[in-house]
Amino acid sequence: MLKIWGRASAVNVQKAMWAVGETGAPFERIDLGGKFGGLDDPGYVAKNPNRRVPTLEDDGLVLYESGAIVRYLAAKYSPENLWSQSEAERALIDQWMEWTVSTLYPDFITLFWLVFRTPIADRNLPRIASINEAANKSYAILEEHLEGRDYLVGNRFTAADIPAGMTLYRYFEMKEIEIPSLPNVRNWYQRLCERPAYQAHVMLDFEELRGRLDF
Numbered sequence: 502m503l504k505i506w507g508r509a510s511a512v513n514v515q516k517a518m519w520a521v522g523e524t525g526a527p528f529e530r531i532d533l534g535g536k537f538g539g540l541d542d543p544g545y546v547a548k549n550p551n552r553r554v555p556t557l558e559d560d561g562l563v564l565y566e567s568g569a570i571v572r573y574l575a576a577k578y579s580p581e582n583l584w585s586q587s588e589a590e591r592a593l594i595d596q597w598m599e600w601t602v603s604t605l606y607p608d609f610i611t612l613f614w615l616v617f618r619t620p621i622a623d624r625n626l627p628r629i630a631s632i633n634e635a636a637n638k639s640y641a642i643l644e645e646h647l648e649g650r651d652y653l654v655g656n657r658f659t660a661a662d663i664p665a666g667m668t669l670y671r672y673f674e675m676k677e678i679e680i681p682s683l684p685n686v687r688n689w690y691q692r693l694c695e696r697p698a699y700q701a702h703v704m705l706d707f708e709e710l711r712g713r714l715d716f
């Protein structure tokens with residue numbers, strides 16, 4: 502059976518688990534990292550020398566990097582739905598996955614740490630404003646792309662929606678930042694919220710992370 506190591510509250514684990522959930526493949530998730538520790542255990546380091554989560558094991562394959570895990574799961578377990586048999590469509594799926602990791606995600610996660618994970622007294626307001634502005638530029642790109650579209654690629658749910666869609670739950674629900682009006686992104690978010698795999702693996706209460714800089 503497919504195994505994933507990583508605590509459920511880690512966004513990169515959520516990204517991988519959302520993809521697992523979408524495929525419907527049976528899985529076992531083993532808590533690791535954060536308050537569970539274990540990242541430095543030699544057995545784990547042999548699987549993932551980065552000492553980070555998630556790590557996947559399936560059919561003798563050991564794989565880290567959440568984006569690689571999503572692509573593997575999509576190609577193996579959902580070649581026609583999450584993935585695509587069209588080279589052009591696959592390239593577009595890749596484009597959005599790469600864009601998210603290189604452009605949207607760094608600002609999103611920095612914002613989350615500066616705002617939600619930093620105790621109020623220690624928050625750096627000018628830095629928050631500047632990162633929020635940078636993140637908003639990326640969300641504005643999504644807003645424009647989603648005009649007249651339900652999903653990022655091919656007007657159906659694909660792996661392209663997973664990395665960027667994963668950020669939305671915390672972006673919209675942390676309620677600590679000013680968010681521009683993003684009607685297309687909000688409608689896309691509502692569609693994602695209807696997906697059982699998003700509900701099970703992404704829409705998880707993250708209150709335990711408030712003001713917590715220790716992991």
Ligand SMILES: N[C@@H](CCC(=O)N[C@@H](CS)C(=O)NCC(=O)O)C(=O)O
Nearest residue numbers: 511512513534535553554566567716
């Ligand atoms: N590029 C890696 C990043 C992995 C990563 O930084 N994971 C974080 C959680 S989101 C982690 O392991 N943090 C340490 C911990 O959870 O204790 C990926 O996408 O898988």
